[in-house]
Amino acid sequence: MREMRGSLWFYRLYDVAQDIDLAAAEKILALYKPVSRMRLSKVRPRALEIKNPPLTVELEGTEVALNGKTYRVAASARLYDFGVLSILFKLELPPDMSYEELRSLAVAAGEASSLSPWFAACRDELIRQLKPALTGDGFTGFVEDFLIFFFQDWPCDWDPVPLLLGEEEPISQAMRQEVLRNLFSYSDDQIIITWDAAFIYDPSGSTDVADLLEFANAQLLELRYYDSVLDRELAAMYDALEEAGRGGYRRLRQYRNIMRRLMELMVEITEVTGRIENALKVTQDIFYVRIYTAALKIFRVEEWLESIDRKMQVVERNYSLLSDELITHRFMMIDIAIVVLIAFEIILWLFTLK
Template sequence: MKAESLWATREGGKVSRAQLTSTPPKALTFGVAPLQLSLGSTRLLLGNREVTAELSVRLYDFGVAALAARVAVADQTWDTFVADFDALDRAVGPTSLAFWTTLLAHVREVVLPALDRPAADASIEEDYLIGTVQAFSEPLDASALRDRVDIAALLSGEKRALSAASRRELLARSFSYYADDMVILTWDRAFIYEPRLDSDVADVIEVANAQLVEFRYYDTLLDDELPRMYERVENARGAMSLLASRRFAHLARRLYTLVAEVTELTERVDNALQVTEDVYLARVYSTALGLFRVPALSESVDRKLAIIRDTYAALYGEASSRRAELLEVSIVLLIMLEIVLMIFRH
């Protein structure tokens, strides 16, 4: 609750815990619901006109901040909607990192006292663009929608016509629950047609992206740690025998702490969203995870953790062996000293 109170005291803005709007809690729930903070609004230039973007952030308990800018439009042709979608990407997309880092710095400054082991470097980020349509000028079901509008143009961001194969690939990950809804996922964009104002699909896409960021962070962290670990092991082995056991024990404790911390937080990431009964959202969620290669990153982190665990076990065993050797030497020296003293007494 500390982050909530810090934000409410400092900013006075809206604070809430994110909840899925239409899915029963027993069917699909957040492990720990992210904290949602309102960041006010800003003006963005889309083409030759200014629009208002509502800004917000969700803070996940495993350490990810999901920043969002939402622009509402109405009474547009499909071509204008696609053009605005691309313009929004240019305004706040990958080339506008400073826009997001400024927002993140502000959030971090306010909630920093509530953070546990905050990362010094927050350079790992992912951007994702979602276009949501709630209604067309006439009722359309999902099958008719594909024929009436060029969804591939929205998802690709390309101005030129795509090949038939490219269009099939872009539209391959398509899901519908009711006849009049649709979601299509790609690596960096999604299209959602949802007349019932349901945001659950967008929420699970965000969770999958948050998990991607966190696993990328730990994969990079362990990539950097492994060479240092090997170097420290060699240095410890090169020490004099009397000091080696202490160095081995110290290094083993350090590796154990690292493994414990990473394991704890990756378990939080794995449990960020718990799916039990909602088959539709489960399919969207698992497809997003696979598309973002989250399982592959998770396996990579697990492999590197296994290497560190094995190294820890070997170091612990070697430290114990060195201590046993030292104890044996001490016992032999004591026996020899006792013999020498007995000789001198006689």
């Protein structure tokens, strides 16, 4: 029987800051661990543009129990300048593992809660070490999980679809076709992408596709986070408007404060979403363009961008309404002042007649 060479890659991505100074983080981490910047090995330099390549750091490995067996796990982390920390555990598979064992392990991998304490420990230690390089607070409640089945040797009679679905039961033809809609191949490579997992067969061992999928997940996480920020800010805005409406003569001052916060919010969200969208551009490599574009679509990144855009329009409309209210009040005060001045002049004129 032909042996296979493969591993399971467990990703967990966290929002840990508003910004990460990667140059500062690199100096800090290089004192303790090997560090490097993300670089795709198969891509020509001009075919891909990464504004600020993420920083990768090697972590200490560990042993984890999964599906009744103990496996050695290699660990690493990657930092993105827009505030994301991605932690990766690579579980090496025994070359003599049978397909039935692999399928059973795939089911267990989808429910691998035993890894959570290790992920949390790595996250907390890195946040502690990197505090000088972090700007603003993160929100650990926002997490993305992703699983990659990565193989350099893959027996041709093995079926990857049940692995991606985490199912030991028979797979319907309709479900199989749905999964295989997102199958990509180039030369000997084969990639299948789903919402929370991917299958990568690359005899060369290149991690390029895995890196692109991780990047797309990092973008997704931050867009989800800022969509939530807008939800909270809109709720706070409506509460503030209601409070201002009961404020009597203080109402206009409160309106100005609300407008100031709305302007700050619009600038912040516009700047951040622009950075996230433009963080990576694949221009000349058609195969990677297809994979990256498909990943963004599968992860529904465009839907999150549209949701943010809709909420930004609500913010802008409320800003305009408040601005109109203040302008109307200003003109009204000018009109009152003019009337008062005219009345004063008339009174003075009447006094001069006496």
